[in-house]
Amino acid sequence: MFTEGSRFSISFVTAAPEPDDVVWSIRDHMDRIQVSGTFHVAGGTRTTTLSCKSTLSGYFAVSATLSKAGGTLPRTGTRPSGIATFGILPNSSTYLPAVTLAHIDQHRFGMQGFNGRARLLAALGISQTIDDRQLSVMEPAGPNKWKPSVADVDPIYKRGQVMRLVRLDGIPAWASPAGRDEDRSHPPINLSYYEHYMARVGADTEAIRQVFFPSQQNNYYQVTWEPDWQDSAANFVAMYAAVYKGLHSADPHAVVMGPTSPVPGAYCTVYCTANLLSTYASLGLANYIDGVTTHGYYAYPASAATPPEKYDTDPNPSNVAQALDQQMRALRAQMQSMKPNMRLWSTELGIRYDPGAAYGPNYPSANQLYAQAAVATRAHLIILGEGAQVTYFFFGADYPGDPGYGTFFDLDHSQGSFTATNLSPKPEAMAFAAMTRIIDGTQTFGRLNGLPPMVYGYAFQQLGGGKVITALWTHNNAVWPNSNGTYSPTYTNRYALAVDAPGTNGFVKVIDMMGNSSQAAYVDGITALTLTPSPIYVISSNANVVKANVTAPVGYNGQ
Template identity: 50%
Template sequence: MERTNAYSPIDHSKTPHRHLTSSVRLRPTVARVGLGAAIAGAVAMLAACGGSGGASSGTSSAAGQTNSTSITPIVAAGGEALTCGAPSAPTNAASTSGDAVEADTPGSDGSRTFALGSNFQIALTTRTSQSDTLAWQVRDNWNVVRASGTVPVQSGAHSVTLDCSSTLAGYFAISATLAKESSQLPARGTRPAGVATFGVRPDVSATLPAASFARQDQHRFGGQGANYLIAGQTCCSGDGYRPLYADLGLAWANDNRNWYMEEPNGPNTFVPGTGTLAPYFRNGDISRLIQLDGIPGWASPTGAQTLGYAPASESAFQDYASRVGTDSALIRAAYFPNQAKNYYQITWEPDGGGSTKWLDSDANLVAMYAAAYTGLHSTDPNAVVMGVTAAILRTNTQWLARLAPLGLAQYLDGLTVHGYYDAGTSPSHPPERLATDPDPATAANALPASMRELRSAMAKYLKPGAKLFATETGISYDTGATYGSSYPTQDILFAQGAVVARTHLILLGEGADMTYVFYSSDSPDDTPGYGLFFDLSSANGSYGSSNISPKPAAMAVAAMTRIVDGTSTIGYLNGVPAGVYGYAFQRLGGGKIVTALWTHNNAVWSASAGFSASYSVPYTLQVDDDGTSGQVTVLDAMGNAASMPYSNGRITLSLTEAPLYVVSANAAVAKANATVPTGYVAQ
């Protein structure tokens, strides 16, 4: 397999994240950090990888069209629909200059997503030199037309609105074409030509009432990236997490207490206290993962700021960590009283290239962790010290095995990992790509196998009940792709959404306690497309954009979080045939069972041949005792529900590449048919 640079460089200093209330000093988000040539060792593990896929920008049709057979969503059969009324009388457009055709959905919270069942408008603007007819359509994640119509167009610049409502949740793409001029919607930022997108957020409360969280830190989804959607805000002042994270269902974010940020010019300038907490964390609804990676130049053995070396004085770092512990304990008491612990991530992608690569000795890395552990625990009785946060998932296992005999394990209360599993995590490189390879050494690199290996290492080296946080995993476009007017296509967007959901379901189902999605919107990363949202402000992507619109991935995440958050993992399903993947979860407090299921076949999933939405395999899932019959609820990848019958305790499903979720009640049956991840302790 050709090696690719999947882990493109995003400098620590490039992504605005927060500011201190006391000094209005901009603080960077710790974003994707490049691995560069440093992943060569890990990529060598994949050198013999099989399966389909590869680096290609694809040859599929435009984003609003598809060459593959359109299919109805797996569920979407419970009477859900998107409806739009007759167009309004035309009014003069706000501007006479602009594109021939424009479409948008004004009136959202800034995310261009809407609550299920709410009323919203589609605004259509034309600028023509003659009378014409505008044909419009709204298609869903599966490219099915959900609404359509025509509008007579007068010459000049005019706008009409459609009053719409939807009981169908998910991703939607508007297309609009003038008959005579053959004009279509232009590209906007990273969004390709031909579509304007919006989303309808799912409401699964009728099937899964809101979970009861005994502790704030029982939430299972977090994210990286901020977007300033509140009117009047721009990057990077204000709150870049709201309303975005609530819309997506994310409840964790990084909070920087890095030494090189807090004390860049000398020691003892960081003063602990609740005033250090950024205003957007003060609602207490987004838990903090506290970052401690990086050493200021004055404390560095090289004389320069570094993430690759231990500090010149371990005692100085221990003292700083003790003050961070005091800070966190005060903040937790004031703003997070329902959070059981404070969580600290000590290093960031030490296996990476660029500034994060660990260049110091193993002994010094262990000594640095010892200083952090001792300092944090001396002042924060609820500290959970975590690392090493290698970028490639299997590298975390290798580093733990190498460093545990040197004493690292005694300074870890848990592991933080980044979940990158392949030389490029993209539609063409899904997490199951290598799972069916006949070579066991190659198959071991598939994400499910890599997670099982990691959980076994944790059980061997770490204390019982150690937490496992996957604090970054993103799915980009395929390596070699670029943002453009004809890219990505509809089937690539469908594939990305499916792979994003599957990746995080595997991470949780194989024993991660919590997982971060990456990234909120398209960024100027060398490998493009990590964003759950298009960035409409820049053709190359940007950080902190205030003008975004959803991809299918955003709405797949919004559904997954509402269905799976508030659960504990039961485990992976036993005895599934090759190509079928299934994970069972149980709602907190002994509640309902949620089983996530899908299939994957490399033969129908590649940039060259397309990403099939119609490929399916039958699968029978046991949901109840033998001899019983009844109904269960099945939700599709966008969170649309339908009631389906089962008999003899079993339901027959048609699995596709897009996950579905089966909600049932018999926990004993679910637990009998699944394997708990090694060492995993239910919440």
């Protein structure tokens, strides 16, 4: 990945049997050729380097062949044959002023999969990752083995730029009633010991905050992770009580969160966060949480074929509840009934390739990669727009078993690896890099009112009363996918957005999914937009006009 406007090189290695011409091109995330050319090479193994500079940001794929001898770029790891990819990071300062945050907690984006990769996290605009403090990790062999020390904190946190979400689920065999390591089904045998262990975790976390994160207001803890609870409801709440009491006894800044079910809503039983909260509310769970964490899988597993808006236009009301925006509203409503104005974090959401996909020389296609990027960006915007303070991207690079969840290709392992180090960006990576630069440092205003069917929009404002950012797109099930099985990037829908007071004329900035800006006129306070399945961001200045046209998320209490 390179910064917009910087110089970089693309080197072609050829092994032509005789003098030949290399025919090359560079395509963008919509598979459109942005630049192409031809150069002559002698026979034998040769390296030819082109010096490049891009005024566009985003994802780009290089392809090449020999005019006479043919050939193409080989498959490399999980990246298919025919392409080499790179990214150009957007320079958002050309259209958005910088925002000064009072606290690191005000950032809005986290990620799983790159804990040790400080440069990658910075390039993507990520400010939070998950740090392990599970009993099964810290004391796998027996009690009282872990001796907390600030010096032992992961080096990435010593920079003070990437905040910790402290992960607590995970019971070792010696502490489990099941007699085995597990993290989803049972409480530990000795809740008194568990409470004392959590006090050590709390003291350790607060010490780390004081040394490395002095501007951080709170310490954040996630108690359970996609629980598949096989014990009693009373014991679930008792475990939360032990964790809560232990942490708060030693950490005056503790924010204890859960239950982190995979699906946000209330339409399913075991795996829906809102429904799980409802199940345990009567037993007093609200007394032992300071906030709620969920995963954002509106469909499980989520794929490009199942977009977050799929059920919004379903004629069956029970199906409508499965749309991500409806799930988030149900979750916020349940939270508000339990304990008003709690924080809400979505700590995992990834979009994999379509069902039945497998890594190979001809997969994924450019169209699949585009669809993944568009769907993932829309899903995270819905999560934030419907009232989550924070959303986490999933996952770093491709890994075995779930084709495509990676934000980056793994160039060393054909089926991916959890420890991949040689990477290449997908369109999703560059869409995320643009989204963080545009949406981070904002408050959520909420969803736009009166939207026509198949149009989606959410408004945000930079902290400190800055620029207003409205994210908009369209989705139509008929073209996702269409009759030939592809996802249309060019389907359009018109929408008139109010950006200023009636009677005023002017211009707004319109930013595409990859962070490229253009200018659009508005007349009588209205700008006419052409929406596609790729989100755009409209930057305007009259907050009162936009705020008067939104519904704020229930219980959302700012950053």
